[in-house]
Amino acid sequence: METLEKKGKGSALLPFLLFIVIYLGAGLYFQAQGVEMAFYQFPSVTAMFIALLLAFCQGKGTIDQKFTVFAKGAANENVLTMLMIYILAGAFSTVASAMGGVDATVNLGLSVIPVHFLAAGVFVISAFMGTATGTSMGTISAIVPIAVGVAEKGGLSLPLFLGACVGGAMFGDNLSMISDTTIAATRTQGCQLRDKFRVNFLIALPAAIITIIVLLVVGRPETVTEMGNLSFNVIKVIPYLAVLVLALIGMNVFLVLTIGIFAAGIIGLALGDLDIPLFAQSIWNGFTGMNEVFFLSLFCGGMSEMIAHNGGITWLIEKLGRMMKGNKSAQVGVAALVSLADCATANNTVAIIVSGPMAKNMSRIHKVDPRRTASLLDVFSCVLQGMIPWGAQLLTAASLTTIYGVTMNPIDILPYMWYCWILAAVGILSIFIPFADGICRKDPWNWEYDVAESGVAAKKASLELERQESAQTPI
Structure with missing residues (x-):
């Protein structure tokens, strides 16, 4: 809430824009020059570091005060959670490999599923796991290593498979009843989880069906590579099955990945594929193999907090609020608001929390059903989170490929993020052709009750603030 009370300042967004100019600009320049691995010539972490230096040059206060703001963002619970998932996912993938x-x-997998259906199969499996677990990061960590191996051995497009995996994970992140984004969207708009799900489902399902059809067509290889010997030891599959099953039953993702690491290690030791030093080294190599995404997320978390502290997010909210003139434009504004907030914060849950109060206010003014607003917040935050190259999802998917000797850049995956592209199109279409608003028409929102409840909540907050101030007043 502190962010929303600050005066808006557009110049606070300059560090974010500088990062985009350096990162994308350098990559496009070297690509035009015909340089191999163009987007790796100027590391993304270095670009983020330069942008961070600009953030430290902005605003009032000493360097120590600014570093306190940076540390608050870098040490945010959501950021630290992602960092731990990164290194545990890297360790699990390395040990299992x-x-x-x-x-x-x-x-x-290649023995059971025809090669022509593998890309669509990866999407469906990721979508199922993401919906059941509510975490796109956990889904990507578990499925990407398998997708990389399948694509490499089957002679299929690796970026296509990674796009299918990340797309399925974002389907689950968007739709799951236990996802942080779902909880944040419904809480900020004051509606029920099940009601938001009904509206959201009618947007996500058509997008998923279209994506599956596209993957069945596009993912069909022109020539099928000779597979050769497909022998396998079922025991070695157990760590992956354990990770999938434990995640699906709702176990904490940290515990799931830790169990996966030691399950793979114990099996490797028992079968003679690992010894104690190699097991320990594999864990360490997995940790260090995620250093790029680790530092990028750390810097991005701190810089996002500095941008918000200097009024950048508030400026976005104010500008978009002035553009909302009616019901439809308000819905477009909510979609644009949460999308831009996600680009700036690189975290869809934080983007919803930051833009939620403004979206709630606009829904009251322009009579947009809060169940509809909650759905738009979740849909478009997940669309952008799955598409920004500096977002955790694409960064993690690209980073996990390096463990298997493959060099991949998030930019390479972006054109194959079919689900996110299609979800964006279906989401925008649903604003002008309200095919997903059945529950909103059948059970219209009680605006008088909503405003009354809001007034009661505000009064309670005011009384609580007065009580705290009086308690702190010296006698």
Whole structure:
């Protein structure tokens, strides 16, 4: 709430814009020059560091005071959660690969599923897991290693498979009843989880069906690579099955990945594929293999807090608020607001929390059903989160490929993020052709009750503030 009370200042967004100019500009320049691995010539972490230096040059206060703001963002619970998932996912993937788990799982999959259906299959599996667990990061961490192996051995497009995996994970992140984004969207708009799900489902499902059809067509290889020997040891598949099953039953993602690491290690030790030093080294190599995404997320979290502290997010909210003139434009404004907030924060949950109060206010003014507003917040925050190259999802997917000797850049995956592109189109279409608003028409929102409840909540907050101030007044 502190962010919303600050005076808006557009110049606070300059560090974010500088990062985009350096990161994308350098990549496009080197690509035009015909340089191989163009987007790796100027590291994204270095671009973010330069942008961070600009953020430290802005605003009032000493360097120590500004560093306090940076540290608050870098040490945010959501950022630290992502960082831990990164290193645990890297360790699990490295250990499982070292003991032969990837090859065994890939060979099993290729033996069961026809090559023509593999891309669509990866999307469906990721969508199912993401919906059941509510975490796109956990889904990507578990599925990407398998997708990389399948694509490599099947002679299929690796960016296409990664796009299918991340797209399915974002489907789950958007729709899951236990996802942070769902909870944040419904809480900020004051509606029920089940009601938001009904509206959201009618947007996400058509997008998912279209995506599956596209993947069945586009993902069909022109020539099928000879698979050769597809022998596998079922025991080596157990760590992946354990991670999938434990995640699906709702176990904490940290515990799931830790169990996966030691399950892979124990099996590798028992079968002679690992020894104690190699097991320990594999864990460490997994940690260090995620250093780029780790530092980028750390810097981005701190810089986002500085941008918000200097009024950048408030400026976005104020500008978009002036453009909302009616019901339809308000819905477009909400979609644009949360999208821009996500670009600036690189965290869809934070983007919803930051833009939620403004969206709620606009829904009251222009009579947009809060169940509809909650759905728009969740849909478009997940669309952008799955598409920004500096977002955790694409960064993690690209980083996990390096463990298997493959160099991939988030930019390479972006054109294959079919689900996010299609979800954006369906979401915009639903604003002008309200095919997803059945529950809103059948059970219209009680605006008088909503305003009354808001007034009661505000009064309670005011009384509580007065009580705290009186309690702090010296006698």
